[in-house]
Amino acid sequence: MPPINLVVIINALQPCLFAEMDAIDMKSLKAKFVSFAVVAGFSVLATLPLQAQTVATGPRAVAVLLCQYSDKPNTYGYTAAGILNTTWLPNNITMNGATVDNSISGLIAEATYGNITLTGTQAFGWFTLPNPLASYPVSSNAGDDCITAAQSNGVNLTPFTYVAVYVNDVLNDASGESWTATLPGPASPTQLNALIVGVRGFTSPPLVLHEIGHILCLSGYGGSHTDSFSDPLGGGAALGDDPMQPIKNGETALRVASVSPEWDASRRELMGLIPTASNPQFAGGTQTYNLSRLTQPLLGLPTAIDVPLPGGTKYVISARTHIGYDSYQTFPNDLYITGDTMATEGVRIELFTSTNVDAHVEMSNPGGDPTSTDAVWLTGQTYTDTANGITIAVTNFNPTGDPTAQITVTSTGTQTQAHRAQSSLKVR
Numbered sequence: 058m059p060p061i062n063l064v065v066i067i068n069a070l071q072p073c074l075f076a077e078m079d080a081i082d083m084k085s086l087k088a089k090f091v092s093f094a095v096v097a098g099f100s101v102l103a104t105l106p107l108q109a110q111t112v113a114t115g116p117r118a119v120a121v122l123l124c125q126y127s128d129k130p131n132t133y134g135y136t137a138a139g140i141l142n143t144t145w146l147p148n149n150i151t152m153n154g155a156t157v158d159n160s161i162s163g164l165i166a167e168a169t170y171g172n173i174t175l176t177g178t179q180a181f182g183w184f185t186l187p188n189p190l191a192s193y194p195v196s197s198n199a200g201d202d203c204i205t206a207a208q209s210n211g212v213n214l215t216p217f218t219y220v221a222v223y224v225n226d227v228l229n230d231a232s233g234e235s236w237t238a239t240l241p242g243p244a245s246p247t248q249l250n251a252l253i254v255g256v257r258g259f260t261s262p263p264l265v266l267h268e269i270g271h272i273l274c275l276s277g278y279g280g281s282h283t284d285s286f287s288d289p290l291g292g293g294a295a296l297g298d299d300p301m302q303p304i305k306n307g308e309t310a311l312r313v314a315s316v317s318p319e320w321d322a323s324r325r326e327l328m329g330l331i332p333t334a335s336n337p338q339f340a341g342g343t344q345t346y347n348l349s350r351l352t353q354p355l356l357g358l359p360t361a362i363d364v365p366l367p368g369g370t371k372y373v374i375s376a377r378t379h380i381g382y383d384s385y386q387t388f389p390n391d392l393y394i395t396g397d398t399m400a401t402e403g404v405r406i407e408l409f410t411s412t413n414v415d416a417h418v419e420m421s422n423p424g425g426d427p428t429s430t431d432a433v434w435l436t437g438q439t440y441t442d443t444a445n446g447i448t449i450a451v452t453n454f455n456p457t458g459d460p461t462a463q464i465t466v467t468s469t470g471t472q473t474q475a476h477r478a479q480s481s482l483k484v485r
């Protein structure tokens with residue numbers, strides 16, 4: 058089957074809006090998570106390959122830059138060395154009684170099967186921006202000014218592929234943003250090469266990871282948001298405490314969110330992380346697949362099964378288990394989202410739509426909530442898309458087994474899109 062090219066339109070800038078998360082109940086938290094994905098505009102026409110691609114490999118050093126607005130003197134005790142050691146370089150925390158690495162560098166290495174590392178990453182700052190907070194309605198302008206300020210203060214950015222800017226207060230237009238900066242170093246293999254986060258970023262490695270998710274996606278595409286709670290580009294991007302707020306009662310320090318989980322299978326396809334040989338395309342009839350877990354895959358087994366649908370959409374089937382960074386709780390405290398799909402191991406069925414990239418969802422049981430464990434498929438369960446005549450049966454799922462799952466996909470091809478409303482599809 059030849060590759061199918063889809064045309065998508067996406068903004069070059071990726072503003073990312075996160076709802077304030079303090080002192081709100083879980084239901085509203087979920088609602089806010091589901092609705093946070095906002096893209097401000099559409100300006101770049103790009104071609105999106107439907108099938109897996111391979112990106113360039115090797116180290117991509119990040120220059121982490123700390124900048125303060127000219128009218129905001131408080132840097133909350135954060136230092137360049139501190140953020141490097143708590144977020145970027147390997148660092149150990151205690152999680153469920155185990156010692157685990159909570160670093161972005163470790164997660165990137167695992168998610169890319171060691172093909173991409175952040176080796177050479179360094180941090181610099183603080184530097185002072187030339188203007189006050191109010192004069193930066195577009196956050197990337199503050200980011201560009203921060204890059205200039207760092208260079209003016211002797212920072213040589215030539216060794217770095219990416220820049221990550223942290224500022225000491227809010228951003229005016231988002232919680233985080235990625236953009237294309239003018240950098241002297243090795244060209245980014247993707248369109249985007251820089252990210253900026255507000256002061257919340259110091260306690261929110263998942264927010265930084267969210268922006269990296271945009272950056273890692275293939276050239277011209279820039280990533281997309283999802284409604285999936287098992288993906289950093291969706292509800293998986295939790296926030297830590299707000300340094301500008303008092304420490305919560307009963308806590309002795311600001312709580313830092315865990316950098317996890319890794320990206321969903323469809324995102325990893327967009328990032329070029331899944332080799333073609335590990336990404337079979339369902340071609341009709343009945344096919345049974347032995348499937349590996351998505352993270353730390355088992356040798357010789359596919360990690361993502363694509364089921365093409367009419368109109369350029371597709372299902373992407375994967376198996377998520379609690380291994381590596383996918384074993385971390387999204388947030389090890391009372392902000393932990395109990396309905397998070399990563400709380401339960403199982404098979405995920407994502408609906409990837411090219412026409413509305415922000416509507417990517419995980420498929421749930423009929424009437425279920427696709428942002429909850431309703432979207433986790435276990436042994437004996439069958440997903441039915443009546444409209445397209447497709448069934449996806451999980452004949453076996455064993456998180457510690459080899460294979461991790463056995464999946465049978467069947468297409469009757471006898472029904473039409475007109476019956477879609479009667480299918481078990483639940484799309485948010």
Ligand SMILES: [Zn+2]
Binds near residue numbers: 071
């Ligand atoms: Zn975003």
